[in-house]
Amino acid sequence: METVQIQAEKRSYPVIIGEGLRYQLGDVLQETAAGKSRFLLVVDEAVEALYRRETESQLARLLPVSTYVMPSGEGSKSVTELARLWEFAAEKEMDRKSVFVALGGGVAGDLTGFAAAGYMRGVDYIQLPTTLLAQDSSVGGKTGINLNAGKNLAGAFHPPLAVIYDIQTLHTLPDAEWRSGFAEMIKHAYLDGESFLQDLKARVQSVEDMKSPEVASWIRRSIEVKARIVEEDEREQGVRAFLNLGHTLGHALEKELGYGRITHGEGVAAGLWFALALSNDEGVGHWDLGKEKKWLESLGYPMDAPGELSAATLVESMKRDKKTSHGNIHYVLLEEPGKPRKAKVEEDTIRQLLDR
Ligand code: NAD
Ligand code: ZN
Missing domain, CATH: 1.20.1090.10 (Dehydroquinate synthase-like - alpha domain)
Known part of the structure:
Protein backbone atom coordinates (compact mmCIF):
# COMPACT_ATOMS: atom_id res chain seq x y z
CA MET A 1 0.00 0.00 0.00
CA GLU A 2 1.35 3.42 -0.92
CA THR A 3 -0.06 6.73 0.30
CA VAL A 4 0.46 10.16 -1.18
CA GLN A 5 -0.78 13.21 0.72
CA ILE A 6 -2.24 15.75 -1.69
CA GLN A 7 -2.59 19.47 -1.07
CA ALA A 8 -5.22 21.20 -3.19
CA GLU A 9 -7.38 24.26 -2.70
CA LYS A 10 -6.27 24.64 0.93
CA ARG A 11 -7.27 21.10 1.70
CA SER A 12 -5.15 18.05 2.28
CA TYR A 13 -6.30 14.55 1.44
CA PRO A 14 -4.73 11.10 1.09
CA VAL A 15 -4.50 9.06 -2.09
CA ILE A 16 -4.10 5.45 -0.98
CA ILE A 17 -2.90 3.02 -3.65
CA GLY A 18 -2.88 -0.75 -3.26
CA GLU A 19 -4.00 -4.20 -4.39
CA GLY A 20 -7.48 -5.31 -3.36
CA LEU A 21 -8.32 -2.17 -1.37
CA ARG A 22 -11.99 -2.53 -2.32
CA TYR A 23 -12.21 -5.40 0.13
CA GLN A 24 -10.85 -3.22 2.93
CA LEU A 25 -12.92 -0.06 2.47
CA GLY A 26 -14.75 -0.63 5.74
CA ASP A 27 -11.45 -0.34 7.60
CA VAL A 28 -9.69 2.19 5.40
CA LEU A 29 -12.63 4.64 5.53
CA GLN A 30 -13.53 4.20 9.18
CA GLU A 31 -12.13 7.55 10.33
CA THR A 32 -13.33 9.35 7.21
CA ALA A 33 -16.90 8.18 7.84
CA ALA A 34 -16.97 9.27 11.48
CA GLY A 35 -19.72 11.84 12.05
CA LYS A 36 -21.18 11.32 8.57
CA SER A 37 -24.76 10.23 7.86
CA ARG A 38 -24.97 8.13 4.67
CA PHE A 39 -23.22 7.25 1.43
CA LEU A 40 -24.44 7.97 -2.08
CA LEU A 41 -22.49 5.59 -4.31
CA VAL A 42 -22.27 6.64 -7.98
CA VAL A 43 -21.19 4.08 -10.55
CA ASP A 44 -21.48 3.58 -14.32
CA GLU A 45 -23.14 0.50 -15.85
CA ALA A 46 -19.93 -1.26 -16.86
CA VAL A 47 -18.26 -0.78 -13.50
CA GLU A 48 -21.47 -1.70 -11.67
CA ALA A 49 -21.38 -5.19 -13.14
CA LEU A 50 -17.80 -5.66 -11.98
CA TYR A 51 -17.36 -3.92 -8.63
CA ARG A 52 -20.67 -2.71 -7.20
CA ARG A 53 -21.43 -5.57 -4.86
CA GLU A 54 -18.22 -5.71 -2.83
CA THR A 55 -17.96 -1.92 -2.69
CA GLU A 56 -21.51 -1.55 -1.43
CA SER A 57 -21.11 -4.20 1.24
CA GLN A 58 -17.89 -2.63 2.50
CA LEU A 59 -19.42 0.86 2.65
CA ALA A 60 -22.52 -0.54 4.36
CA ARG A 61 -20.33 -1.65 7.27
CA LEU A 62 -19.96 2.06 8.06
CA LEU A 63 -23.13 3.90 6.96
CA PRO A 64 -26.36 3.30 5.01
CA VAL A 65 -25.72 3.26 1.24
CA SER A 66 -27.88 4.25 -1.76
CA THR A 67 -26.49 3.51 -5.21
CA TYR A 68 -27.02 5.58 -8.35
CA VAL A 69 -26.20 3.89 -11.66
CA MET A 70 -25.47 6.01 -14.73
CA PRO A 71 -24.75 5.07 -18.35
CA SER A 72 -21.06 4.45 -19.15
CA GLY A 73 -19.10 7.01 -21.10
CA GLU A 74 -18.44 10.71 -21.52
CA GLY A 75 -22.14 11.38 -22.27
CA SER A 76 -22.88 11.11 -18.55
CA LYS A 77 -20.94 14.30 -17.83
CA SER A 78 -24.10 16.21 -18.73
CA VAL A 79 -26.57 18.64 -17.19
CA THR A 80 -29.27 15.96 -17.58
CA GLU A 81 -27.32 13.35 -15.64
CA LEU A 82 -26.35 15.90 -12.98
CA ALA A 83 -30.01 16.83 -12.50
CA ARG A 84 -31.00 13.15 -12.21
CA LEU A 85 -28.27 12.52 -9.69
CA TRP A 86 -29.29 15.50 -7.55
CA GLU A 87 -32.96 14.46 -7.60
CA PHE A 88 -31.94 10.92 -6.65
CA ALA A 89 -29.85 12.25 -3.76
CA ALA A 90 -32.80 14.29 -2.47
CA GLU A 91 -35.21 11.34 -2.83
CA LYS A 92 -32.84 9.18 -0.82
CA GLU A 93 -32.73 11.88 1.86
CA MET A 94 -29.07 12.69 1.56
CA ASP A 95 -28.33 15.50 4.00
CA ARG A 96 -25.40 17.84 4.60
CA LYS A 97 -23.48 15.09 6.36
CA SER A 98 -23.86 12.61 3.54
CA VAL A 99 -20.83 11.60 1.51
CA PHE A 100 -20.93 11.02 -2.24
CA VAL A 101 -18.69 8.21 -3.49
CA ALA A 102 -17.51 7.92 -7.11
CA LEU A 103 -16.67 4.37 -8.16
CA GLY A 104 -15.19 4.39 -11.68
CA GLY A 105 -13.07 6.48 -13.99
CA GLY A 106 -12.73 10.18 -14.66
CA VAL A 107 -16.34 10.47 -15.78
CA ALA A 108 -17.78 9.15 -12.50
CA GLY A 109 -15.23 11.26 -10.59
CA ASP A 110 -15.96 14.51 -12.43
CA LEU A 111 -19.76 14.18 -12.31
CA THR A 112 -19.91 13.00 -8.69
CA GLY A 113 -17.45 15.66 -7.52
CA PHE A 114 -19.41 18.43 -9.20
CA ALA A 115 -22.71 17.08 -7.89
CA ALA A 116 -21.19 17.02 -4.38
CA ALA A 117 -19.89 20.57 -4.79
CA GLY A 118 -23.42 21.86 -5.40
CA TYR A 119 -25.67 19.56 -3.38
CA MET A 120 -26.90 21.48 -0.30
CA ARG A 121 -24.17 24.03 -1.06
CA GLY A 122 -21.50 21.37 -0.80
CA VAL A 123 -21.12 17.90 0.67
CA ASP A 124 -18.00 15.74 0.86
CA TYR A 125 -17.05 13.08 -1.64
CA ILE A 126 -14.63 10.20 -2.00
CA GLN A 127 -13.11 8.76 -5.17
CA LEU A 128 -12.66 5.05 -5.76
CA PRO A 129 -10.87 5.12 -9.13
CA THR A 130 -10.99 2.10 -11.44
CA THR A 131 -9.12 3.48 -14.47
CA LEU A 132 -5.48 4.33 -15.06
CA LEU A 133 -6.48 7.78 -16.27
CA ALA A 134 -7.84 8.48 -12.79
CA GLN A 135 -4.23 8.96 -11.56
CA ASP A 136 -4.61 12.24 -13.41
CA SER A 137 -8.19 13.14 -12.45
CA SER A 138 -7.77 12.36 -8.74
CA VAL A 139 -5.31 15.23 -8.24
CA GLY A 140 -6.02 18.92 -8.53
CA GLY A 141 -9.57 19.22 -7.24
CA LYS A 142 -11.18 19.91 -10.61
CA THR A 143 -14.69 18.56 -11.11
CA GLY A 144 -17.23 19.27 -13.81
CA ILE A 145 -19.47 18.37 -16.71
CA ASN A 146 -19.65 19.14 -20.42
CA LEU A 147 -22.01 21.59 -22.11
CA ASN A 148 -23.11 21.45 -25.75
CA ALA A 149 -20.63 24.24 -26.47
CA GLY A 150 -17.65 22.29 -25.16
CA LYS A 151 -15.95 19.96 -22.68
CA ASN A 152 -15.72 20.77 -18.96
CA LEU A 153 -17.45 24.13 -19.38
CA ALA A 154 -19.35 23.87 -16.07
CA GLY A 155 -17.39 22.88 -13.01
CA ALA A 156 -16.00 23.64 -9.59
CA PHE A 157 -12.86 23.15 -7.57
CA HIS A 158 -13.89 20.59 -4.98
CA PRO A 159 -11.15 18.26 -3.68
CA PRO A 160 -12.27 14.86 -2.39
CA LEU A 161 -11.98 13.73 1.25
CA ALA A 162 -9.88 10.77 0.15
CA VAL A 163 -8.97 8.70 -2.89
CA ILE A 164 -8.77 4.93 -2.47
CA TYR A 165 -7.17 3.40 -5.54
CA ASP A 166 -7.54 -0.37 -5.81
CA ILE A 167 -5.19 -1.15 -8.68
CA GLN A 168 -6.53 -4.69 -8.98
CA THR A 169 -9.55 -3.17 -10.70
CA LEU A 170 -7.32 -2.00 -13.55
CA HIS A 171 -7.00 -5.56 -14.78
CA THR A 172 -10.49 -5.59 -16.27
CA LEU A 173 -9.77 -2.42 -18.27
CA PRO A 174 -9.63 -2.82 -22.06
P1 NAD B 1 -14.39 6.75 -17.98
O1 NAD B 1 -14.69 7.08 -16.57
O2 NAD B 1 -15.49 6.95 -18.95
O3 NAD B 1 -13.89 5.25 -18.09
C1 NAD B 1 -13.56 4.73 -19.35
C2 NAD B 1 -14.37 3.48 -19.69
O4 NAD B 1 -13.86 2.37 -18.95
C3 NAD B 1 -15.85 3.56 -19.37
O5 NAD B 1 -16.55 2.95 -20.41
C4 NAD B 1 -15.99 2.74 -18.09
O6 NAD B 1 -17.25 2.14 -17.99
C5 NAD B 1 -14.91 1.71 -18.25
N1 NAD B 1 -14.31 1.23 -17.02
C6 NAD B 1 -13.94 1.98 -15.96
N2 NAD B 1 -13.29 1.23 -15.08
C7 NAD B 1 -13.25 -0.03 -15.56
C8 NAD B 1 -12.69 -1.25 -15.11
N3 NAD B 1 -11.97 -1.30 -13.98
N4 NAD B 1 -12.83 -2.34 -15.88
C9 NAD B 1 -13.50 -2.28 -17.06
N5 NAD B 1 -14.03 -1.15 -17.54
C10 NAD B 1 -13.90 -0.04 -16.81
O7 NAD B 1 -13.14 7.59 -18.51
P2 NAD B 1 -11.68 7.90 -17.96
O8 NAD B 1 -10.79 7.69 -19.11
O9 NAD B 1 -11.38 7.24 -16.68
O10 NAD B 1 -11.78 9.46 -17.66
C11 NAD B 1 -12.02 10.41 -18.67
C12 NAD B 1 -12.66 11.64 -18.08
O11 NAD B 1 -11.82 12.16 -17.06
C13 NAD B 1 -12.88 12.75 -19.07
O12 NAD B 1 -14.21 13.20 -18.98
C14 NAD B 1 -11.93 13.84 -18.63
O13 NAD B 1 -12.41 15.14 -18.90
C15 NAD B 1 -11.82 13.57 -17.17
N6 NAD B 1 -10.58 14.07 -16.56
C16 NAD B 1 -10.69 14.87 -15.48
C17 NAD B 1 -9.56 15.38 -14.88
C18 NAD B 1 -9.68 16.23 -13.66
O14 NAD B 1 -8.69 16.82 -13.24
N7 NAD B 1 -10.85 16.33 -13.07
C19 NAD B 1 -8.30 15.07 -15.39
C20 NAD B 1 -8.20 14.24 -16.50
C21 NAD B 1 -9.36 13.76 -17.07
ZN1 ZN C 1 -5.25 14.99 -20.51
Whole structure:
Protein backbone atom coordinates (compact mmCIF):
# COMPACT_ATOMS: atom_id res chain seq x y z
CA MET A 1 0.00 0.00 0.00
CA GLU A 2 1.35 3.42 -0.92
CA THR A 3 -0.06 6.73 0.30
CA VAL A 4 0.46 10.16 -1.18
CA GLN A 5 -0.78 13.21 0.72
CA ILE A 6 -2.24 15.75 -1.69
CA GLN A 7 -2.59 19.47 -1.07
CA ALA A 8 -5.22 21.20 -3.19
CA GLU A 9 -7.38 24.26 -2.70
CA LYS A 10 -6.27 24.64 0.93
CA ARG A 11 -7.27 21.10 1.70
CA SER A 12 -5.15 18.05 2.28
CA TYR A 13 -6.30 14.55 1.44
CA PRO A 14 -4.73 11.10 1.09
CA VAL A 15 -4.50 9.06 -2.09
CA ILE A 16 -4.10 5.45 -0.98
CA ILE A 17 -2.90 3.02 -3.65
CA GLY A 18 -2.88 -0.75 -3.26
CA GLU A 19 -4.00 -4.20 -4.39
CA GLY A 20 -7.48 -5.31 -3.36
CA LEU A 21 -8.32 -2.17 -1.37
CA ARG A 22 -11.99 -2.53 -2.32
CA TYR A 23 -12.21 -5.40 0.13
CA GLN A 24 -10.85 -3.22 2.93
CA LEU A 25 -12.92 -0.06 2.47
CA GLY A 26 -14.75 -0.63 5.74
CA ASP A 27 -11.45 -0.34 7.60
CA VAL A 28 -9.69 2.19 5.40
CA LEU A 29 -12.63 4.64 5.53
CA GLN A 30 -13.53 4.20 9.18
CA GLU A 31 -12.13 7.55 10.33
CA THR A 32 -13.33 9.35 7.21
CA ALA A 33 -16.90 8.18 7.84
CA ALA A 34 -16.97 9.27 11.48
CA GLY A 35 -19.72 11.84 12.05
CA LYS A 36 -21.18 11.32 8.57
CA SER A 37 -24.76 10.23 7.86
CA ARG A 38 -24.97 8.13 4.67
CA PHE A 39 -23.22 7.25 1.43
CA LEU A 40 -24.44 7.97 -2.08
CA LEU A 41 -22.49 5.59 -4.31
CA VAL A 42 -22.27 6.64 -7.98
CA VAL A 43 -21.19 4.08 -10.55
CA ASP A 44 -21.48 3.58 -14.32
CA GLU A 45 -23.14 0.50 -15.85
CA ALA A 46 -19.93 -1.26 -16.86
CA VAL A 47 -18.26 -0.78 -13.50
CA GLU A 48 -21.47 -1.70 -11.67
CA ALA A 49 -21.38 -5.19 -13.14
CA LEU A 50 -17.80 -5.66 -11.98
CA TYR A 51 -17.36 -3.92 -8.63
CA ARG A 52 -20.67 -2.71 -7.20
CA ARG A 53 -21.43 -5.57 -4.86
CA GLU A 54 -18.22 -5.71 -2.83
CA THR A 55 -17.96 -1.92 -2.69
CA GLU A 56 -21.51 -1.55 -1.43
CA SER A 57 -21.11 -4.20 1.24
CA GLN A 58 -17.89 -2.63 2.50
CA LEU A 59 -19.42 0.86 2.65
CA ALA A 60 -22.52 -0.54 4.36
CA ARG A 61 -20.33 -1.65 7.27
CA LEU A 62 -19.96 2.06 8.06
CA LEU A 63 -23.13 3.90 6.96
CA PRO A 64 -26.36 3.30 5.01
CA VAL A 65 -25.72 3.26 1.24
CA SER A 66 -27.88 4.25 -1.76
CA THR A 67 -26.49 3.51 -5.21
CA TYR A 68 -27.02 5.58 -8.35
CA VAL A 69 -26.20 3.89 -11.66
CA MET A 70 -25.47 6.01 -14.73
CA PRO A 71 -24.75 5.07 -18.35
CA SER A 72 -21.06 4.45 -19.15
CA GLY A 73 -19.10 7.01 -21.10
CA GLU A 74 -18.44 10.71 -21.52
CA GLY A 75 -22.14 11.38 -22.27
CA SER A 76 -22.88 11.11 -18.55
CA LYS A 77 -20.94 14.30 -17.83
CA SER A 78 -24.10 16.21 -18.73
CA VAL A 79 -26.57 18.64 -17.19
CA THR A 80 -29.27 15.96 -17.58
CA GLU A 81 -27.32 13.35 -15.64
CA LEU A 82 -26.35 15.90 -12.98
CA ALA A 83 -30.01 16.83 -12.50
CA ARG A 84 -31.00 13.15 -12.21
CA LEU A 85 -28.27 12.52 -9.69
CA TRP A 86 -29.29 15.50 -7.55
CA GLU A 87 -32.96 14.46 -7.60
CA PHE A 88 -31.94 10.92 -6.65
CA ALA A 89 -29.85 12.25 -3.76
CA ALA A 90 -32.80 14.29 -2.47
CA GLU A 91 -35.21 11.34 -2.83
CA LYS A 92 -32.84 9.18 -0.82
CA GLU A 93 -32.73 11.88 1.86
CA MET A 94 -29.07 12.69 1.56
CA ASP A 95 -28.33 15.50 4.00
CA ARG A 96 -25.40 17.84 4.60
CA LYS A 97 -23.48 15.09 6.36
CA SER A 98 -23.86 12.61 3.54
CA VAL A 99 -20.83 11.60 1.51
CA PHE A 100 -20.93 11.02 -2.24
CA VAL A 101 -18.69 8.21 -3.49
CA ALA A 102 -17.51 7.92 -7.11
CA LEU A 103 -16.67 4.37 -8.16
CA GLY A 104 -15.19 4.39 -11.68
CA GLY A 105 -13.07 6.48 -13.99
CA GLY A 106 -12.73 10.18 -14.66
CA VAL A 107 -16.34 10.47 -15.78
CA ALA A 108 -17.78 9.15 -12.50
CA GLY A 109 -15.23 11.26 -10.59
CA ASP A 110 -15.96 14.51 -12.43
CA LEU A 111 -19.76 14.18 -12.31
CA THR A 112 -19.91 13.00 -8.69
CA GLY A 113 -17.45 15.66 -7.52
CA PHE A 114 -19.41 18.43 -9.20
CA ALA A 115 -22.71 17.08 -7.89
CA ALA A 116 -21.19 17.02 -4.38
CA ALA A 117 -19.89 20.57 -4.79
CA GLY A 118 -23.42 21.86 -5.40
CA TYR A 119 -25.67 19.56 -3.38
CA MET A 120 -26.90 21.48 -0.30
CA ARG A 121 -24.17 24.03 -1.06
CA GLY A 122 -21.50 21.37 -0.80
CA VAL A 123 -21.12 17.90 0.67
CA ASP A 124 -18.00 15.74 0.86
CA TYR A 125 -17.05 13.08 -1.64
CA ILE A 126 -14.63 10.20 -2.00
CA GLN A 127 -13.11 8.76 -5.17
CA LEU A 128 -12.66 5.05 -5.76
CA PRO A 129 -10.87 5.12 -9.13
CA THR A 130 -10.99 2.10 -11.44
CA THR A 131 -9.12 3.48 -14.47
CA LEU A 132 -5.48 4.33 -15.06
CA LEU A 133 -6.48 7.78 -16.27
CA ALA A 134 -7.84 8.48 -12.79
CA GLN A 135 -4.23 8.96 -11.56
CA ASP A 136 -4.61 12.24 -13.41
CA SER A 137 -8.19 13.14 -12.45
CA SER A 138 -7.77 12.36 -8.74
CA VAL A 139 -5.31 15.23 -8.24
CA GLY A 140 -6.02 18.92 -8.53
CA GLY A 141 -9.57 19.22 -7.24
CA LYS A 142 -11.18 19.91 -10.61
CA THR A 143 -14.69 18.56 -11.11
CA GLY A 144 -17.23 19.27 -13.81
CA ILE A 145 -19.47 18.37 -16.71
CA ASN A 146 -19.65 19.14 -20.42
CA LEU A 147 -22.01 21.59 -22.11
CA ASN A 148 -23.11 21.45 -25.75
CA ALA A 149 -20.63 24.24 -26.47
CA GLY A 150 -17.65 22.29 -25.16
CA LYS A 151 -15.95 19.96 -22.68
CA ASN A 152 -15.72 20.77 -18.96
CA LEU A 153 -17.45 24.13 -19.38
CA ALA A 154 -19.35 23.87 -16.07
CA GLY A 155 -17.39 22.88 -13.01
CA ALA A 156 -16.00 23.64 -9.59
CA PHE A 157 -12.86 23.15 -7.57
CA HIS A 158 -13.89 20.59 -4.98
CA PRO A 159 -11.15 18.26 -3.68
CA PRO A 160 -12.27 14.86 -2.39
CA LEU A 161 -11.98 13.73 1.25
CA ALA A 162 -9.88 10.77 0.15
CA VAL A 163 -8.97 8.70 -2.89
CA ILE A 164 -8.77 4.93 -2.47
CA TYR A 165 -7.17 3.40 -5.54
CA ASP A 166 -7.54 -0.37 -5.81
CA ILE A 167 -5.19 -1.15 -8.68
CA GLN A 168 -6.53 -4.69 -8.98
CA THR A 169 -9.55 -3.17 -10.70
CA LEU A 170 -7.32 -2.00 -13.55
CA HIS A 171 -7.00 -5.56 -14.78
CA THR A 172 -10.49 -5.59 -16.27
CA LEU A 173 -9.77 -2.42 -18.27
CA PRO A 174 -9.63 -2.82 -22.06
CA ASP A 175 -6.19 -2.24 -23.65
CA ALA A 176 -7.41 1.01 -25.21
CA GLU A 177 -8.04 2.41 -21.71
CA TRP A 178 -4.63 1.26 -20.45
CA ARG A 179 -3.01 2.99 -23.39
CA SER A 180 -5.04 6.16 -22.94
CA GLY A 181 -4.34 6.48 -19.22
CA PHE A 182 -0.69 5.54 -19.61
CA ALA A 183 -0.11 8.48 -21.97
CA GLU A 184 -0.90 10.90 -19.13
CA MET A 185 1.55 8.97 -16.97
CA ILE A 186 4.20 9.33 -19.69
CA LYS A 187 3.44 13.04 -19.79
CA HIS A 188 4.03 13.27 -16.05
CA ALA A 189 7.32 11.39 -16.51
CA TYR A 190 8.52 13.86 -19.17
CA LEU A 191 7.59 16.68 -16.80
CA ASP A 192 9.35 15.05 -13.85
CA GLY A 193 12.84 14.26 -15.05
CA GLU A 194 15.27 11.70 -16.36
CA SER A 195 14.83 9.01 -13.71
CA PHE A 196 11.07 8.38 -13.98
CA LEU A 197 11.18 8.59 -17.77
CA GLN A 198 14.15 6.21 -18.09
CA ASP A 199 12.40 3.79 -15.80
CA LEU A 200 9.28 3.73 -17.97
CA LYS A 201 11.31 3.48 -21.18
CA ALA A 202 13.35 0.59 -19.83
CA ARG A 203 10.38 -1.39 -18.56
CA VAL A 204 7.51 -0.65 -20.88
CA GLN A 205 7.69 -1.56 -24.56
CA SER A 206 4.13 -2.80 -25.09
CA VAL A 207 0.65 -2.51 -23.61
CA GLU A 208 1.23 -5.80 -21.81
CA ASP A 209 4.24 -4.27 -20.04
CA MET A 210 2.00 -1.50 -18.69
CA LYS A 211 0.16 -4.13 -16.63
CA SER A 212 3.25 -4.76 -14.52
CA PRO A 213 3.04 -5.05 -10.71
CA GLU A 214 5.18 -1.89 -10.79
CA VAL A 215 2.17 0.07 -11.94
CA ALA A 216 1.36 0.96 -8.32
CA SER A 217 4.67 2.76 -7.92
CA TRP A 218 4.34 4.44 -11.33
CA ILE A 219 0.88 5.68 -10.36
CA ARG A 220 2.29 7.01 -7.10
CA ARG A 221 5.12 8.83 -8.86
CA SER A 222 2.76 10.20 -11.46
CA ILE A 223 0.41 11.50 -8.78
CA GLU A 224 3.35 13.09 -6.97
CA VAL A 225 4.43 14.90 -10.12
CA LYS A 226 0.98 16.33 -10.75
CA ALA A 227 0.49 17.20 -7.07
CA ARG A 228 3.82 19.04 -6.98
CA ILE A 229 2.88 21.13 -10.01
CA VAL A 230 -0.61 21.90 -8.69
CA GLU A 231 0.84 22.92 -5.29
CA GLU A 232 3.53 25.06 -6.90
CA ASP A 233 0.81 26.79 -8.86
CA GLU A 234 -0.76 28.06 -5.66
CA ARG A 235 2.42 30.09 -5.10
CA GLU A 236 3.59 30.70 -8.64
CA GLN A 237 0.61 31.36 -10.89
CA GLY A 238 0.65 29.64 -14.24
CA VAL A 239 2.94 26.68 -13.48
CA ARG A 240 -0.15 24.50 -13.83
CA ALA A 241 -0.09 25.24 -17.56
CA PHE A 242 2.85 22.79 -17.81
CA LEU A 243 0.27 20.02 -17.41
CA ASN A 244 -0.92 21.00 -20.90
CA LEU A 245 2.20 19.42 -22.37
CA GLY A 246 1.07 17.41 -25.40
CA HIS A 247 -2.50 18.69 -25.12
CA THR A 248 -2.40 21.51 -27.67
CA LEU A 249 -2.10 19.15 -30.63
CA GLY A 250 -3.78 16.37 -28.62
CA HIS A 251 -7.05 18.28 -28.22
CA ALA A 252 -6.99 19.34 -31.88
CA LEU A 253 -6.59 15.71 -32.97
CA GLU A 254 -9.42 14.53 -30.71
CA LYS A 255 -11.72 17.23 -31.95
CA GLU A 256 -10.92 17.13 -35.68
CA LEU A 257 -10.66 13.34 -36.03
CA GLY A 258 -13.82 13.03 -33.96
CA TYR A 259 -14.04 11.83 -30.35
CA GLY A 260 -14.13 8.05 -30.48
CA ARG A 261 -11.73 7.81 -33.43
CA ILE A 262 -8.81 8.53 -31.16
CA THR A 263 -8.71 8.35 -27.35
CA HIS A 264 -7.63 11.32 -25.26
CA GLY A 265 -4.37 9.64 -24.36
CA GLU A 266 -3.58 8.70 -27.95
CA GLY A 267 -3.97 12.35 -28.90
CA VAL A 268 -1.75 13.38 -25.99
CA ALA A 269 0.98 10.90 -26.98
CA ALA A 270 1.09 12.22 -30.56
CA GLY A 271 0.97 15.75 -29.14
CA LEU A 272 3.85 15.01 -26.75
CA TRP A 273 6.12 13.96 -29.56
CA PHE A 274 5.14 17.00 -31.59
CA ALA A 275 5.96 19.25 -28.61
CA LEU A 276 9.46 17.71 -28.56
CA ALA A 277 9.84 18.31 -32.30
CA LEU A 278 8.70 21.90 -31.85
CA SER A 279 11.14 22.32 -28.95
CA ASN A 280 14.00 21.31 -31.26
CA ASP A 281 12.71 23.58 -33.99
CA GLU A 282 12.55 26.56 -31.63
CA GLY A 283 16.10 25.87 -30.45
CA VAL A 284 14.88 24.98 -26.96
CA GLY A 285 15.57 21.22 -26.96
CA HIS A 286 17.92 18.62 -28.44
CA TRP A 287 15.67 15.61 -28.61
CA ASP A 288 16.50 12.46 -30.55
CA LEU A 289 13.11 12.55 -32.24
CA GLY A 290 13.49 9.20 -34.01
CA LYS A 291 14.17 7.44 -30.73
CA GLU A 292 11.31 9.12 -28.88
CA LYS A 293 8.90 8.30 -31.69
CA LYS A 294 9.96 4.67 -31.85
CA TRP A 295 9.21 4.18 -28.17
CA LEU A 296 5.76 5.77 -28.36
CA GLU A 297 4.99 3.77 -31.50
CA SER A 298 5.95 0.52 -29.79
CA LEU A 299 3.23 1.24 -27.20
CA GLY A 300 0.66 1.48 -29.99
CA TYR A 301 0.19 5.25 -30.07
CA PRO A 302 -0.89 6.53 -33.51
CA MET A 303 2.06 8.77 -34.25
CA ASP A 304 0.98 9.40 -37.84
CA ALA A 305 -2.51 10.64 -36.84
CA PRO A 306 -1.62 14.33 -37.51
CA GLY A 307 -0.92 13.37 -41.14
CA GLU A 308 -4.56 12.41 -41.62
CA LEU A 309 -5.58 16.06 -41.33
CA SER A 310 -4.32 19.20 -43.03
CA ALA A 311 -1.92 21.36 -41.05
CA ALA A 312 -4.26 24.32 -41.58
CA THR A 313 -7.21 22.46 -39.99
CA LEU A 314 -5.13 21.51 -36.97
CA VAL A 315 -3.76 25.02 -36.46
CA GLU A 316 -7.24 26.55 -36.70
CA SER A 317 -8.45 24.05 -34.12
CA MET A 318 -5.56 24.92 -31.77
CA LYS A 319 -6.36 28.60 -32.09
CA ARG A 320 -9.95 28.04 -30.99
CA ASP A 321 -8.79 25.95 -28.02
CA LYS A 322 -5.66 27.68 -26.73
CA LYS A 323 -4.51 31.15 -25.86
CA THR A 324 -3.22 33.04 -28.87
CA SER A 325 -1.77 36.51 -29.35
CA HIS A 326 -0.67 38.22 -32.58
CA GLY A 327 -0.47 35.03 -34.62
CA ASN A 328 1.31 33.15 -31.82
CA ILE A 329 0.00 30.08 -30.06
CA HIS A 330 0.88 29.62 -26.38
CA TYR A 331 2.68 26.29 -26.25
CA VAL A 332 4.40 24.16 -23.61
CA LEU A 333 7.85 23.14 -24.85
CA LEU A 334 10.33 20.83 -23.14
CA GLU A 335 14.03 21.61 -22.90
CA GLU A 336 14.85 18.23 -21.40
CA PRO A 337 13.00 15.81 -19.09
CA GLY A 338 11.78 17.85 -16.13
CA LYS A 339 12.35 21.23 -17.78
CA PRO A 340 9.12 22.49 -19.33
CA ARG A 341 8.86 26.00 -20.65
CA LYS A 342 5.97 28.18 -21.79
CA ALA A 343 6.52 29.79 -25.17
CA LYS A 344 4.66 31.74 -27.81
CA VAL A 345 5.16 29.94 -31.10
CA GLU A 346 4.23 31.42 -34.46
CA GLU A 347 1.30 29.78 -36.19
CA ASP A 348 3.36 29.51 -39.38
CA THR A 349 6.10 27.58 -37.59
CA ILE A 350 3.57 25.08 -36.29
CA ARG A 351 1.91 24.76 -39.69
CA GLN A 352 5.23 24.14 -41.44
CA LEU A 353 6.36 21.56 -38.90
CA LEU A 354 3.05 19.70 -39.20
CA ASP A 355 3.49 19.64 -42.97
CA ARG A 356 6.95 18.12 -42.75
P1 NAD B 1 -14.39 6.75 -17.98
O1 NAD B 1 -14.69 7.08 -16.57
O2 NAD B 1 -15.49 6.95 -18.95
O3 NAD B 1 -13.89 5.25 -18.09
C1 NAD B 1 -13.56 4.73 -19.35
C2 NAD B 1 -14.37 3.48 -19.69
O4 NAD B 1 -13.86 2.37 -18.95
C3 NAD B 1 -15.85 3.56 -19.37
O5 NAD B 1 -16.55 2.95 -20.41
C4 NAD B 1 -15.99 2.74 -18.09
O6 NAD B 1 -17.25 2.14 -17.99
C5 NAD B 1 -14.91 1.71 -18.25
N1 NAD B 1 -14.31 1.23 -17.02
C6 NAD B 1 -13.94 1.98 -15.96
N2 NAD B 1 -13.29 1.23 -15.08
C7 NAD B 1 -13.25 -0.03 -15.56
C8 NAD B 1 -12.69 -1.25 -15.11
N3 NAD B 1 -11.97 -1.30 -13.98
N4 NAD B 1 -12.83 -2.34 -15.88
C9 NAD B 1 -13.50 -2.28 -17.06
N5 NAD B 1 -14.03 -1.15 -17.54
C10 NAD B 1 -13.90 -0.04 -16.81
O7 NAD B 1 -13.14 7.59 -18.51
P2 NAD B 1 -11.68 7.90 -17.96
O8 NAD B 1 -10.79 7.69 -19.11
O9 NAD B 1 -11.38 7.24 -16.68
O10 NAD B 1 -11.78 9.46 -17.66
C11 NAD B 1 -12.02 10.41 -18.67
C12 NAD B 1 -12.66 11.64 -18.08
O11 NAD B 1 -11.82 12.16 -17.06
C13 NAD B 1 -12.88 12.75 -19.07
O12 NAD B 1 -14.21 13.20 -18.98
C14 NAD B 1 -11.93 13.84 -18.63
O13 NAD B 1 -12.41 15.14 -18.90
C15 NAD B 1 -11.82 13.57 -17.17
N6 NAD B 1 -10.58 14.07 -16.56
C16 NAD B 1 -10.69 14.87 -15.48
C17 NAD B 1 -9.56 15.38 -14.88
C18 NAD B 1 -9.68 16.23 -13.66
O14 NAD B 1 -8.69 16.82 -13.24
N7 NAD B 1 -10.85 16.33 -13.07
C19 NAD B 1 -8.30 15.07 -15.39
C20 NAD B 1 -8.20 14.24 -16.50
C21 NAD B 1 -9.36 13.76 -17.07
ZN1 ZN C 1 -5.25 14.99 -20.51
